[in-house]
Amino acid sequence: MQPAQNTGLKLATDEGGTADKLLSSVCDLMIEKESVDVSLAEIAARAGVNSALVKYHFGNKEGLYFALLARIAAAEMGSLDGLLDMPVSASAKMRLHISGIMKTYYRFPFMNALFHYLRNSGTTDQHPVSDLFVNPLVAFYRKLLAQGVASGEFRDVDPLHFYAFVFGATANLFSGRPILMLVADVGPVTKEECREYARLVEAGVFGVLGRKPD
Amino acid sequence: MQPAQNTGLKLATDEGGTADKLLSSVCDLMIEKESVDVSLAEIAARAGVNSALVKYHFGNKEGLYFALLARIAAAEMGSLDGLLDMPVSASAKMRLHISGIMKTYYRFPFMNALFHYLRNSGTTDQHPVSDLFVNPLVAFYRKLLAQGVASGEFRDVDPLHFYAFVFGATANLFSGRPILMLVADVGPVTKEECREYARLVEAGVFGVLGRKPD
Numbered sequence: 001m002q003p004a005q006n007t008g009l010k011l012a013t014d015e016g017g018t019a020d021k022l023l024s025s026v027c028d029l030m031i032e033k034e035s036v037d038v039s040l041a042e043i044a045a046r047a048g049v050n051s052a053l054v055k056y057h058f059g060n061k062e063g064l065y066f067a068l069l070a071r072i073a074a075a076e077m078g079s080l081d082g083l084l085d086m087p088v089s090a091s092a093k094m095r096l097h098i099s100g101i102m103k104t105y106y107r108f109p110f111m112n113a114l115f116h117y118l119r120n121s122g123t124t125d126q127h128p129v130s131d132l133f134v135n136p137l138v139a140f141y142r143k144l145l146a147q148g149v150a151s152g153e154f155r156d157v158d159p160l161h162f163y164a165f166v167f168g169a170t171a172n173l174f175s176g177r178p179i180l181m182l183v184a185d186v187g188p189v190t191k192e193e194c195r196e197y198a199r200l201v202e203a204g205v206f207g208v209l210g211r212k213p214d
Numbered sequence: 215m216q217p218a219q220n221t222g223l224k225l226a227t228d229e230g231g232t233a234d235k236l237l238s239s240v241c242d243l244m245i246e247k248e249s250v251d252v253s254l255a256e257i258a259a260r261a262g263v264n265s266a267l268v269k270y271h272f273g274n275k276e277g278l279y280f281a282l283l284a285r286i287a288a289a290e291m292g293s294l295d296g297l298l299d300m301p302v303s304a305s306a307k308m309r310l311h312i313s314g315i316m317k318t319y320y321r322f323p324f325m326n327a328l329f330h331y332l333r334n335s336g337t338t339d340q341h342p343v344s345d346l347f348v349n350p351l352v353a354f355y356r357k358l359l360a361q362g363v364a365s366g367e368f369r370d371v372d373p374l375h376f377y378a379f380v381f382g383a384t385a386n387l388f389s390g391r392p393i394l395m396l397v398a399d400v401g402p403v404t405k406e407e408c409r410e411y412a413r414l415v416e417a418g419v420f421g422v423l424g425r426k427p428d
Contacts, residue, residue: 119393130393138398160398161411164386165418172382173375179333179344184352184374197375200422204379207421208414 019057021047023068030110034178034188036065036117062121066129069114073132076104080140090148094209095202097144101170102198106191112175138163148209155210162208169204173197233271235261237282244324248392248402250279250331276335280343283328287346290318294354304362308423309416311358315384316412320405326389352377362423369424376422383418387411 025046029038040061044051058064079100083093105111118129141159148154173189180186189197239260243252254275258265272278293314297307319325332343355373362368387403394400403411 130397134393134397138394157414158410160394160400161387161407161414164390164394164411165383165414167390168382168384168386169379169418170382171386172378176378176381179348180352180374180378183344183348186374193375196372197378200371200375200379203424204383204418204422208418210417 018047018049018053019067021049022054022057022064023071026064026068027108030114031108034109036110036113062118065114065121066118069111069118069129070132072104072108072111073136076100077133077136080136084140084143084147090144090151090153091206093144094148094205097140098166098170098202098205099195099198101166102173102194102201105170105174106189106194109174109177109189112171134163137167141166145209153209157208165208166201166205169201232261232263232267233281235263236268236271236278237285240278240282241322244328245322248323250324250327276332279328279335280332283325283332283343284346286318286322286325287350290314291347291350294350298354298357298361304358304365304367305420307358308362308419311354312380312384312416312419313409313412315380316387316408316415319384319388320403320408323388323391323403326385348377351381355380359423367423371422379422380415380419383415 022043026038026043029042029046030036040051040054043061043064044054054061054064058067080097083096083100086093086096115129115133138159141162145154145157145159145162149156173194177186177189181188236257240252240257243256243260244250254265254268257275257278258268268275268278272281294311297310297314300307300310329343329347352373355376359368359371359373359376363370387408391400391403395402
């Protein structure tokens with residue numbers, strides 16, 4: 001197995017490791033270029049393989065992009081069920097979740113742009129990107145909100161509205177950054193800033209749910 | 215002056231009213247089609263004018279789109295100074311602002327998509343879309359947050375983070391809707407839903423600012 005070059009992206013093995021090398025290469029390039037606009041030639045050069053291997057492993061560039069998003073989603077969404085079953089309060093689970101989302105965006109700041117790229121690429125039928133994130137998150141919120149209502153911690157909130165609120169607020173620190181960098185004296189999001197913003201969102205979430213964080 | 219056909223978009227006069235007719239036509243079409251993907255031919259047909267007049271009045275389709283966004287921005291951003299000067303508490307101003315944003319999105323649900331279309335159209339240099347919304351909103355938050363801190367109503371919050379939070383949370387009810395409509399049993403955002411979501415965001419905002427709404 002080839003280790004990811006600087007992202008820490010956990011990669012499954014494949015025959016020869018070429019698929020993994022391509023995935024970690026495109027991930028690194030999107031982070032470095034702060035853009036999902038990466039060419040097949042760049043990806044292949046970074047991975048040290050022939051670009052024809054993208055077609056062999058993933059069909060085309062969209063297939064490679066989708067595989068990258070699916071791998072991130074599998075790691076992040078796979079942890080949601082375990083979170084629901086943890087022997088802690090619904091509020092504690094919510095805090096862990098918010099901080100988890102923000103850490104994921106920090107590791108993969110291109111995530112939202114990649115999501116929209118795939119939605120707009122005309123390959124949506126074959127690549128149901130909403131199934132990767134939206135369905136699992138909405139299902140998670142339905143269950144966690146019900147747990148918090150049952151325990152008396154949360155007031156009753158529409159799970160779809162809660163999803164819209166949390167997703168919008170968390171994603172926008174990163175997806176809104178390119179514009180903010182044009183008009184305000186800020187650079188890319190730092191790790192400390194990401195933590196601070198997670199606390200802000202947490203305070204907002206508990207404002208919505210009717211209670212203050214402990 | 216030609217009245218807007220169904221949006222209530224306030225329009226300035228122009229010689230002959232053709233520019234106004236084009237602006238209200240493109241606005242109505244974007245609402246009806248739930249998309250900013252509208253052709254010049256459709257716009258001209260709806261306005262009952264020759265499509266060459268788009269070039270005459272706006273240069274090209276991007277120019278027409280920019281003029282539409284600028285007109286919406288002028289109406290909405292122009293009210294921010296008046297809000298700051300109102301003889302009410304910072305909290306009351308904040309509530310009026312949140313409800314104002316949500317009403318604006320309800321009237322012009324294509325606003326965010328139009329914003330991103332223009333940013334990605336490659337005409338950003340000529341058409342500084344961030345100046346229309348981002349600068350005025352960030353400046354407004356700096357002042358309103360300072361008012362609320364001075365009066366003891368708000369805790370101290372980074373205005374850029376507050377902007378990212380409010381913009382992300384409010385915009386996503388509309389910009390995230392096409393995906394939600396694929397995965398959940400919901401239609402387009404209704405007026406009542408928009409009001410309910412404004413109350414949710416308001417509760418979130420006052421969670422962030424350290425106090426509950428009155």
